[in-house]
Amino acid sequence: MDDAVRSRNNVKVIGRGTRPMLFAHGFGCDQNMWRYITAAFENDYKLVLFDFVGSGKSDLAAYDAERYSSLEGYAQDVLDVCHALDLRDVIFVGHSVSGMVGVLAANQEPERFANLILIGPSPRYINDPPYVGGFERADIEGLLETMEKNYIGWANFLAPAIMKNPERPELGAELTESFCSTDPVIARNFAKATFFADNRPDLSAVRVPTLIMQCSDDMIAPLDVGDYLRDTIAGSTLAVLAATGHCPHMSHPEETIRVMRAYLATQ
Amino acid sequence: MTDPGHGLDPLLDEAPCGFVSFVDDGTLRAINRTLRDILGYDENELAGKRVESLLAVGSRIFYQTHFFPLLRLHGRVDEVFLLLQTKHGDDIAVLANAARRERNGEWLTSCVVIQLVERRKFEDALLAAKRLAEEARASADMHRHDVEKANEMLELQAMELEVSHQQLLEQATELERQRLIADEANQAKSSFLAMMSHELRTPLNAIGGYVQLLEMGVHGPVNEAQLDALGRVTRSQRHLLRLINNILNLARIEAGHVDYDLRVLFLRDIMQATLPMIEPQLAARRLQYRSNVPAELSVLADREKVEQILLNLLSNASKFTPADGIVSVEAAMDPLNGDRVLLAVKDTGVGIANDQLENVFAPFVQVDVSPTKRAEGTGLGLAISRDLARGMGGDLWAASEVGAGSTFTLALPRA
Numbered sequence: 160m161d162d163a164v165r166s167r168n169n170v171k172v173i174g175r176g177t178r179p180m181l182f183a184h185g186f187g188c189d190q191n192m193w194r195y196i197t198a199a200f201e202n203d204y205k206l207v208l209f210d211f212v213g214s215g216k217s218d219l220a221a222y223d224a225e226r227y228s229s230l231e232g233y234a235q236d237v238l239d240v241c242h243a244l245d246l247r248d249v250i251f252v253g254h255s256v257s258g259m260v261g262v263l264a265a266n267q268e269p270e271r272f273a274n275l276i277l278i279g280p281s282p283r284y285i286n287d288p289p290y291v292g293g294f295e296r297a298d299i300e301g302l303l304e305t306m307e308k309n310y311i312g313w314a315n316f317l318a319p320a321i322m323k324n325p326e327r328p329e330l331g332a333e334l335t336e337s338f339c340s341t342d343p344v345i346a347r348n349f350a351k352a353t354f355f356a357d358n359r360p361d362l363s364a365v366r367v368p369t370l371i372m373q374c375s376d377d378m379i380a381p382l383d384v385g386d387y388l389r390d391t392i393a394g395s396t397l398a399v400l401a402a403t404g405h406c407p408h409m410s411h412p413e414e415t416i417r418v419m420r421a422y423l424a425t426q
Numbered sequence: 427m428t429d430p431g432h433g434l435d436p437l438l439d440e441a442p443c444g445f446v447s448f449v450d451d452g453t454l455r456a457i458n459r460t461l462r463d464i465l466g467y468d469e470n471e472l473a474g475k476r477v478e479s480l481l482a483v484g485s486r487i488f489y490q491t492h493f494f495p496l497l498r499l500h501g502r503v504d505e506v507f508l509l510l511q512t513k514h515g516d517d518i519a520v521l522a523n524a525a526r527r528e529r530n531g532e533w534l535t536s537c538v539v540i541q542l543v544e545r546r547k548f549e550d551a552l553l554a555a556k557r558l559a560e561e562a563r564a565s566a567d568m569h570r571h572d573v574e575k576a577n578e579m580l581e582l583q584a585m586e587l588e589v590s591h592q593q594l595l596e597q598a599t600e601l602e603r604q605r606l607i608a609d610e611a612n613q614a615k616s617s618f619l620a621m622m623s624h625e626l627r628t629p630l631n632a633i634g635g636y637v638q639l640l641e642m643g644v645h646g647p648v649n650e651a652q653l654d655a656l657g658r659v660t661r662s663q664r665h666l667l668r669l670i671n672n673i674l675n676l677a678r679i680e681a682g683h684v685d686y687d688l689r690v691l692f693l694r695d696i697m698q699a700t701l702p703m704i705e706p707q708l709a710a711r712r713l714q715y716r717s718n719v720p721a722e723l724s725v726l727a728d729r730e731k732v733e734q735i736l737l738n739l740l741s742n743a744s745k746f747t748p749a750d751g752i753v754s755v756e757a758a759m760d761p762l763n764g765d766r767v768l769l770a771v772k773d774t775g776v777g778i779a780n781d782q783l784e785n786v787f788a789p790f791v792q793v794d795v796s797p798t799k800r801a802e803g804t805g806l807g808l809a810i811s812r813d814l815a816r817g818m819g820g821d822l823w824a825a826s827e828v829g830a831g832s833t834f835t836l837a838l839p840r841a
Binding site for chain 1: 476478483484485486487490
């Protein structure tokens with residue numbers, strides 16, 4: 160079982176510390192996205208990286224459309240990894256949708272988690288006045304269309320054709336890696352599970368000390384969302400970064416590391 | 427913040443493709459005139475804006491979740507479909523190539539976009555076809571699933587039917603076995619009755635003969651009281667003999683030992699021959715007799731058997747009709763079946779209740795006409811008559827109303 164989860168979720172463990180810091184990537188990418196900040200924590204922590212089933216180099220055969228049709232399925236991946244590696248006192252770091260995945264996992268097994276560090280989280284992306292999520296349903300349909308247009312050209316049509324050219328195998332590998340989620344059906348389901356979710360009711364149950372890292376200008380998680388999260392998660396801390404955009408750990412790794420360290424020092 | 431259009435090489439500014447450069451947080455550094463024109467912006471309008479502001483909302487999310495991470499991780503992005511958004515809110519489909527490089531101490535992404543107009547139509551058509559194919563496959567899968575389910579059900583039903591079939595076969599075998607047993611029992615009964623009747627008839631005939639000798643005084647003079655007693659013995663002997671004869675007849679009919687001598691018979695002839703035999707009985711009960719039998723009506727039947735039936739019917743009619751009643755005989759072609767002739771014997775007697783009508787044809791049954799009075803007879807006459815009628819290809823049935831009399835109808839094949 161332990162080895163099965165390790166290979167299913169492409170689990171990687173690095174670092175020289177003992178306290179586990181578990182990194183969960185967001186929608187559209189894989190564990191590679193953490194590469195600009197992990198070095199800063201390697202000396203002090205045991206860093207656990209993984210890919211959700213259906214993303215990166217996870218085992219696509221383990222994909223179950225029903226399980227992963229909601230974020231609970233992804234939260235189960237997090238717990239499966241925790242169980243397989245017997246992780247305790249976990250500092251969970253989740254980007255974007257993985258913020259809510261972490262919340263769901265921590266609500267199920269609060270004793271397992273020491274802290275939640277949520278980068279650009281949002282409990283609901285679609286506006287529900289007076290709640291501001293930042294998007295309308297049609298915007299998400301637009302995303303699905305853009306995804307479809309891109310996956311049709313890449314993974315779905317070209318990659319398999321190129322993969323069949325044994326004289327140039329590197330082409331297929333390069334193309335399929337360039338989009339983190341290679342299967343268009345899986346990517347579409349992940350997008351729906353992410354952007355049509357409403358996890359506001361789960362926030363009040365959070366008992367784990369939580370850091371909310373909010374970018375100063377993030378169109379995916381607007382400032383209102385950060386305020387909402389701070390007000391709803393008891394005992395949470397909101398840090399508004401100078402960084403803009405949605406991926407501060409990639410665009411502004413230094414500030415991201417600094418804020419994380421400062422928070423962990425207070426814990 | 428400098429104007430993003432400022433300082434571009436004129437060649438790039440006017441190139442037949444859009445060009446835009448920006449830093450990691452998305453802030454625009456340069457945008458060429460071609461792209462500004464496509465998007466409807468003036469030269470200074472985009473100062474300080476971020477690259478996401480040039481994208482339709484769905485593509486902004488895609489930029490953040492796919493485009494930027496890819497750019498950051500791999501340093502370049504090729505052939506990505508994006509929807510740009512013009513100043514006026516219209517969508518423009520483009521294909522984008524981008525590369526991220528360090529220049530003058532900062533990381534700068536250069537991005538070229540080419541408008542997709544005709545190609546987008548092909549792609550849309552391709553996608554629509556792909557979607558249709560997927561739907562068709564899903565529908566086919568669903569149908570296959572339905573068919574498989576239906577098939578499973580049919581197989582289950584087939585199994586159940588097979589079981590029922592087996593059970594029916596077993597029942598049929600059992601019924602056949604029981605029928606054979608019943609047939610054997612019936613044969614045994616008929617043989618027994620025939621034998622017993624014969625064994626009983628011989629001593630009864632002896633009783634009759636010796637009584638007659640006594641009455642004639644062959645064995646010495648007989649006084650009045652003795653004669654009266656001998657008369658009673660004779661009547662009882664005759665009754666028993668009649669009963670035994672009837673039983674023997676019925677047994678013979680049921681055992682299939684009766685031969686029918688079928689000939690063309692005129693019903694009026696038969697009536698005329700039968701009437702004298704019944705007239706004393708009719709007169710004794712002061713009954714009126716009426717007859718309407720057309721001379722031309724002929725049947726194909728055994729004369730002796732038809733006479734026997736008619737005698738039985740007329741005898742019953744006179745027996746169950748009170749004094750001054752009417753007994754009538756009518757014959758006609760069957761209005762419903764041109765191959766049959768019907769002969770009806772009607773009386774104005776006590777009648778028979780509907781639920782008893784069929785019972786009168788059962789052997790040894792005599793329908794109660796009154797609790798205190800039982801008509802004499804063996805109870806076999808009608809059973810024998812019906813068997814004989816059917817044996818000749820005809821039938822016998824009854825209709826009646828309590829208090830209004832009965833009608834017994836004999837059907838026979840026309841000649």
